[in-house]
Amino acid sequence: MATRRLDKVNELMRREIGTFVQKEFDWNGTIVSILDVEITEDLKEGRVWVGVVGRMAPAQVIEKLTRNRGVIQKAVSKRVILRNTPKLTFKHDNSAQRGVSMVNLLDDIEKNLPKAPPLPEGETDPEI
Numbered sequence: 001m002a003t004r005r006l007d008k009v010n011e012l013m014r015r016e017i018g019t020f021v022q023k024e025f026d027w028n029g030t031i032v033s034i035l036d037v038e039i040t041e042d043l044k045e046g047r048v049w050v051g052v053v054g055r056m057a058p059a060q061v062i063e064k065l066t067r068n069r070g071v072i073q074k075a076v077s078k079r080v081i082l083r084n085t086p087k088l089t090f091k092h093d094n095s096a097q098r099g100v101s102m103v104n105l106l107d108d109i110e111k112n113l114p115k116a117p118p119l120p121e122g123e124t125d126p127e128i
Contacts, residue, residue: 030054046086049093058092
């Protein structure tokens with residue numbers, strides 16, 4: 001069970017990693033968001049959940065972040081002072097992509113649904 005302190009550490013790490021990743025990396029028209037961070041209670045390991053929407057494949061983004069893990073950890077450790085700097089592992093969270101797909105699906109349904117004929121003058125909609 002996560003303690004209140006651990007929740008604060010997770011949120012602080014999420015913000016710092018997200019800020020660093022946005023400023024220091026070029027994503028070529030892809031939106032990369034740090035959605036959540038889960039640090040272990042001993043502060044030695046952390047999972048970083050990454051949302052990806054755009055041109056780059058999620059696997060490419062995760063691979064790029066993993067390749068640069070040391071740089072990210074070093075930069076974050078300068079801003080977030082902890083007893084241990086957690087070893088970060090990056091995981092893809094596809095909830096952002098699912099959200100975009102759902103919005104696109106709803107837009108398609110709205111465009112392709114047949115329109116009801118207009119009511120004759122003076123009549124009201126029986127469902128209202």
